[in-house]
Amino acid sequence: MIALLITCAGLACPAQSPAPSRPTEIHDRISPGSNIHNNRVALTLDACSGQFDEDLIVFLVRNRIPATIFATKKWLLKNPPGLAMLKAHLDLFDIEDHGENHIPAVIGAGRKVYGIPGEPDILHLRQEVLEGARAIERATGVPPHWYRGATAEYDQQASDEIRRMGYKIAGFSVNADAGATLNQGQIEERLRHVRGGDVIIAHMNKPQSQTAEGLSAGLIELLRRGLVFVRLDQVDLEDIPKQPTHHEPPHVE
Ligand SMILES: [Zn+2]
Structure with a gap:
């Protein structure tokens, strides 16, 4: 024991790694701030890898619905026409960070989330x-x-x-398309439960899914109900106190 202590004292021993914690979803709502009407909702769309759901973005542009886009470097490089359309409408779209290669933010060799390997160490996360x-x-x-x-x-x-x-971490409160796996009716049903303060997560990287159809119908309904869409660069979020995790992937690809 003494020998070990002496060796470490001279060699800047690596800090003992803390035992890895179980990964958790972060659930957020929009901080009410001075908005007494509590009628603001945030639409966030992930561009993980894959393709560009042009129908969805065209719908948002036509209806002047702002959104926060979480894009990976991988997606930006693979989808120049998609990037060009977002850049042509930076008044509507706030583009935020979804990582370089879509690697889950869990640290430790062999750790995975929904089967996707995480980061071997903190340098890779950075x-x-x-x-x-x-x-x-x-x-x-x-x-x-x-x-x-x-x-x-x-x-x-x-x-x-x-x-x-x-960086601020963007959680969500309404999982609208379960990783672009839900059909139009299911997405509309989920959006019917949206209330002021909610942060919606959905996807814009799977044009073959029914996300564009479901969001188009569901979001129009939210506008009719008087909800106002905001981007994350316009608001702050606050954590929702612990809820049971439903273990449904918000997105996998
Ligand atoms: Zn993703």
């Missing part, structure tokens, strides 16, 4: 966050301030580090 941010700034000229990790689950070490790097 690279995932930073390279995602750089790609967005290069593409749009605007640096991101929000981060959402792949699968929207985080372990404590990862979420602490992301915040330490200066």
